[in-house]
Amino acid sequence: MRVLIVDDEPLARARMAALLGECADVEVIGNVGDGEAALAALGELQPDALLLDINMPGIDGVALAQRLAGRARPQVIFCTAYEAHALVAFELGAADYLLKPVRLERLRDALQRARRRLADAPREPVAYLHGRLRGEQVRIALDEVICLLADEKYVVVQHRRGELLIEESLRQLEETYPDQLIRLHRNCLVPPPRLLGLKTLADGRVLARLDGSELSPEISRRNLPAVRKLLRLG
Known part of the structure; x- marks a missing residue:
């Protein structure tokens, strides 16, 4: 699974990359610090999943998830310190909602959920x-x-x-x-x-x-x- 990390805190991105290094069949293809940079990276990197913070400058995590709502790829996994947006996250179709500090087993469960959803998604014909x-x-x-x-x-x-x-x-x-x-x-x-x-x-x-x-x-x-x-x- 190809994963892009989106978080405005460099230490949080580094910690998440380290956790992902302990997850089987996961490739960290990049990390960016805001939603606008994430949008720019999506077309080039084609991630399977986003590990997405919510409170970020510019385009925040919720606004970015709104733009991706309804798409099978990438799957969105929110990683945030706040519980308040959980309902909105699931209304937008997020695969999971993780609270910081993220535990390894909880991250593995979220990635497995995203994998199942990708496998079950109907393939869209290429135009x-x-x-x-x-x-x-x-x-x-x-x-x-x-x-x-x-x-x-x-x-x-x-x-x-x-x-x-x-x-x-x-x-x-x-x-x-x-x-x-x-x-x-x-x-x-x-x-x-x-x-x-x-x-x-x-x-x-x-x-x-x-x-x-x-x-x-x-x-x-x-x-x-x-x-x-x-x-x-x-």
Whole structure:
């Protein structure tokens, strides 16, 4: 099981990594200090489980879990010093809720619960976009896409390994994948998990901050309420 530790206290992250070192079949693939860094790491590291603190600067643990609610992977295991959020955690579908200081046997039980849930989760079919690269037909998994930009008669697919031109229009893609793409502007679609936040410029324009890219596409006034709602509700 691939585990990402998310906690704003370096000593807590080190202790959790040490505990995980005593758990069978567990690989600690990284540790980060806040929810925003965790979002950025999710697409790159693809963890099976998050060991997630709650009280953190910026995006806290509950807000991060809200964004991940309904997804089979990663499983969320809260690790916190406070009991107050336990009900909310389980309403969000957390695999477990551990109180600090975390005991090794309790951690092993939580990881086993997460493993069972991963094994029982139905596998989602992988969606692919098809295009041409240097004259050859290629495909890109939709979950690798960072954004889709209209460019005359083609759409440019920005993905983790480069770019790809496809012939489908943004409207066709939006209709085909209504739950997997959100429109920012008439010339831009993005997968919701890629949205990290917003940046408002002095002239009032609002730009999107995207996971995995320095590109900051503009959000139209028409689409801004839906984007704000998505970020607020996860």
